[in-house]
Amino acid sequence: MQKTRNKYKNIHQWTPFQLLLFYYIAAIALSTILLSLPVAHKPGIDIPFIDILFIAVSAISVTGLSTISIADSLSTTGIIILALIMQLGAVGIMATGTMLWIMLGKRIGFRERNMIMTDQNQTHFDGMVRLIKNIVYVLLVIEAVFFIIIGLYFMKYYSSAGEALLHGFFFVISSISNGGFDITGQSLIPFQSDYFVQFMCMVLIIIGAIGYPVIIEVKEYLFHKRKIKNQFHFSLFTKLTTTTFFCLILVGAVGIFLFDIHGFFKDVSWHESFFYALFQSVTTRSGGLATMDLNLLSDTNHLFMSALMFIGASPSSAGGGIRTTTFALVLIFLFTFIRGGRSVKIFHREIYEVDLNKAVTVTFFAIIVVFSSIIILTLLEPVSLDAVIFEVTSAFGTVGLSLGITDELSAVSKIILMILMFIGRVGILTFLMIFKRKKDPAKFNYPKERIIIG
Amino acid sequence: MQKTRNKYKNIHQWTPFQLLLFYYIAAIALSTILLSLPVAHKPGIDIPFIDILFIAVSAISVTGLSTISIADSLSTTGIIILALIMQLGAVGIMATGTMLWIMLGKRIGFRERNMIMTDQNQTHFDGMVRLIKNIVYVLLVIEAVFFIIIGLYFMKYYSSAGEALLHGFFFVISSISNGGFDITGQSLIPFQSDYFVQFMCMVLIIIGAIGYPVIIEVKEYLFHKRKIKNQFHFSLFTKLTTTTFFCLILVGAVGIFLFDIHGFFKDVSWHESFFYALFQSVTTRSGGLATMDLNLLSDTNHLFMSALMFIGASPSSAGGGIRTTTFALVLIFLFTFIRGGRSVKIFHREIYEVDLNKAVTVTFFAIIVVFSSIIILTLLEPVSLDAVIFEVTSAFGTVGLSLGITDELSAVSKIILMILMFIGRVGILTFLMIFKRKKDPAKFNYPKERIIIG
Ligand SMILES: [K+]
Ligand SMILES: [K+]
Structure with missing residues (x-):
């Protein structure tokens, strides 16, 4: 650990943490300014600064919690700005996540020749630019395909083609970036009987949440020459994260159904139950986005x-x-x-x-x-404990x-949620780098002594 | 780990886990039978089997949760039986806890010559008997001293000397064994203004909860010859557990006070607040036992x-x-x-x-x-989430x-609480011994591969 850190300290001007912190503060500042522009708001709507900051x-x-209704407050320009911010957020985290991994000197598992940084002598800045280009390229291709399908499909829901395309555009970006914002005013509830829209949304969420390295490996596998396909090996990381990912979705869907089998699902048909349970599991x-209250x-x-x-x-x-x-x-x-x-x-493989x-x-x-956040929020907010636990983990x-408690929260609680979103986003490990000691810890050892556990 | 286990497998007929399991099942069966005796109940009171099992x-x-009111259901004989069961429970866990530790070949830290098992050639059974004798002796001496003080003091609360002594007897055993049962019908609430009773109770709870090895080390330190007192070293275990124990009490008292400074403690005087917060912290x-609702x-x-x-x-x-x-x-x-x-x-010291x-x-x-227990109880019981979390962790x-939800619970929830009390009592590690593989795990190694975390 120490050795690795010293290594990239020599070859870089800033640490990965400083890079991330700079990126986030700059991105949040830019987003706050953009969302503060009068042109981003509906006529006559004035949004308090803390709420603009919260949305930024x-x-x-790419959390999607909001203290105000996007549909009621933002203009079409504001909605497009919000979509672009989510896109920026998704690209940013995929890039920094993958980059940190590469900078720490580990291989992701896909072949070196196809890696973003093929030449070890190139600067990390070049690699970073190439990585971001690659991510943007992959995302844009997927988004374009889905935008055409969803945009055309939405014609049946909206009176004008412009509205259908705007909703399709926002839907695709909000889903694949895992941004989770909605401009319907009630998430995906208007589509709670439209299994096609739900299916497309789940595919997009999964692409956004399964991890960029996995997407790269799958892409490489698909475009591999047939004859060497048998030699292709997915990395341990991809196997582990993908297995866990889909197990969680399965266990989640079964659990959500069983825990309300005598409640919400009592009078709901099997196919509706299937989609309700599956969608709500995928979205966690x-x-x-949600298809129900x-x-x-x-x-x-x-x-x-x-x-x-x-x-x-998944990571990255x-x-x-x-x-x-x-x-x-x-x-x-x-x-x-x-x-x-x-x-x-x-x-x-051994871990x-x-x-x-x-x-x-x-x-x-x-x-x-x-x-700790739950403790503080229960202290400040007169809402039920399960709503607080739900909000904090979300x-x-x-x-x-x-x-539904986000818009009732006090300023302190809003700030706590912002900090949680930030920590959740950059990841605990990256966040903890602040507390790492600059110097190597003392090399001497104390005598060992046993302790009674439990 | 493997080596140690094989070692004591050779010198013992049964594993520590089998010993513990046997002890617990026998003790619970005996307690259930004793508490089922008609002479243990108040005239005309019939207690359902599941509730007798629950109390046993x-x-x-030594948990103290009860699905029925002890004061309303048990006769004087029943109360004395209950006190003896708590005493048995406390001695049992201190003995098995300390014994397991010694059997695993670790030194507790007090000098070998004063250890329960001074001669390595003696059988473990002899050591066990000597250990139990030692624990009973220490407990009885402390209990006798406190019984005399409390029994006499209780004269001012109760009309007859017999009643005062019975209450004193039960109070001392319930406190030092950490049994937590009460025969007042409302825990220590009748003594919420009596700081002397509360102080004595806290001292007894701490003696019962701080760990038997700590008591032994303190005892040895106190009765050490003066001239070698400077050479006496407390074990790492004693230092760590005692520091943590008192830090938790301090943090607990401050936290309990601060989290209700605008609530319960708003109109309560400083000395009442002090005792309320401190007592409720110690009791966790x-x-x-509790001095308030x-x-x-x-x-x-x-x-x-x-x-x-x-x-x-603390352990043991x-x-x-x-x-x-x-x-x-x-x-x-x-x-x-x-x-x-x-x-x-x-x-x-290094860990x-x-x-x-x-x-x-x-x-x-x-x-x-x-x-998992919280999930199941919220599914079964129509009570608030915080009451469920409180009951399960308790x-x-x-x-x-x-x-106050214990007596309203369904049979399934009562069984879950019994399992939790059992696991909490024997300790997770001992409990997990069931799942240990009999044979050594495979010796071969797979190649290592890195994983992205967080
Ligand atoms: K989200
Ligand atoms: K107890």
Whole structure:
């Protein structure tokens, strides 16, 4: 760890953390200025500064929580600005996430020759530019395809072609960036019987949340020459994160259905239940759009979905939370240790101890941050405990689902949510780099002594 | 780990876990039979079997949760039986806890010559008997002293000497065993203005919850010959657990006060506030008696106290939860790792990695168990979320505080609470021994591969 850090300290002027912090502060400042422009608001609408700042942080962190109604407050120009901010947020996090990984000297798993940084002698700045170009290119191609389909399909919902295209444009960007904002005024509830729209939305959310390195590997696999396809190996990272990702969606959908089988789903047909449960499960990965009023679900489901949102999406994706890999490593660690094993193995690979330590650190730190935020919000807000837990985990997971309390919150609570969105977005590990000691810790050792546990 | 287990497998007929399991099942069966005797009930009172079983589990695990009112249901004989069950529970857990520690071949820190097992050639059974004798002796001496003081003092509260002595007897055993049952019908609320009774109760709870090895070390320190007193060293275990224990009490009292400074404590005098906050903090370590109706505190405080109860008492004490040492090691681990250190140090000693792994495993497993229980109880019970969280952590921490929902619970929820009290009592690590593989895990290694975390 120490060695790696010293290495990139020599070859860089700024640390990855400073890079990220600079990018975020600049992006948030720019977004706040853009959203403050009168042309971004509907005529006669005046939005308080804290709410503009909140939307800017929410959009840059692609969370989607909002203290005001976007549909009622922003003009068409404002809506387009908001879409572009989400796009910027998604590209930013995918780029910085993937870049940090490469800068730390690890290979993502796809072949070196196809890697963004093929030449080790090139500067990191060039690599960064190429990476961003690559991400923007991939995103734009996917977005263009979906925009054409959805835009045309939306003609049946909206009176003018312009309106249909605007809604289609915003829908595609809000879904793939996992931004989760809506301009319908009620999320995807107007499409709660339209399984095609829901399906497209789920595909886009998954593309945004599954992690950029996974997309690159899948892309390489698909465009591989047929004859060497058998030699192609997905990286351990891709296998682990993808398995965890889809397991979470499956467990989430089954859980959401079972926890309200005698409640919300009692009088709902099987295919409606299927889509309600599946969509709400997918959206907790970090999407943030919803096809129903979540207040209709039970407290049990609110807690369950809070846990899913806390876990969040894959690393280097548009999603937040502790991340799927962290969750998976903690579970594997737990299972291994309980069974008496000493080294942690998965997919015929052994996990580095330093990665296990990281996963444990991230999870505990996240629990402390989330629990403290819940304590403070219960102190400040006269709302139910499950609504607070839901709101806090939603912000930390940069999911953006809410039981409808966001607009009632006090300024302090809004600031806490902004901090949570920021931490959830940059990731606990990157966030913790602030506290790292500059110098190597003392090299001397104390005698060891045993401790009674539990 | 493997080596140690094989070692004591050779010298023992049964594993520590089988010993514990046998002890608990036998103790619970015996307690259930004794409490089922008609002579234990008030005339005309018929207690359902599940409630007798619940009280038996609650008393053996010295939790104190009860689905019925002890004062209204048990006769004087029943009350004395209940007190003896709590005493049995407290001695049992201190003995098995300390014994496991010794059997695993670790020194507790007090000098070998004063240890329970001075001769390495003696059988473990002899050591166990001597240990139990020692614990009973220490407990009886402390109990006798406090019984005389409290019994005499209670004369001013009760009309007859017999009643005062019975209440004093039950009070002392319920406090020192951390049993937490009451025969007043409303915990220690009748003594909410009597600071002497509260002080005595806190001292007894602390003696019961601070861990038997600590008591032994303190005893040895006090009766040490003066001239070698300077050479006496407390063990790392004692330093760590005692520091954590009193820090938790301090943080707990300050937190409880601050989180209701505009609520419950608004019109309460400073000395009443001091005792209310301090007593309620001490009791969350695992005591379970309360000097106030906890429903008067805010949701924030309910959550805060739930966290305190989840942490629980010291290992090898009458208390439950993840234990103070586990909590301390996780915090130290987190702090060390965040600061970039590689080995975890405290009090000029280095912590074994296997102990850190244990602490992490215990904490994560406890979170999963507690969270799952909360999910199930919210599904079954039509009560508020904070009451469920409070009840579940109280059972797991074998604390016994409640927001008053215990008697309304369904049979399934009662069984879940019994399982939680059992796990909380024997400790997660001992409980997990069931899942340990019999054979050594495979010795071969897979190649290592890095994973993106967070
Ligand atoms: K989102
Ligand atoms: K108790």
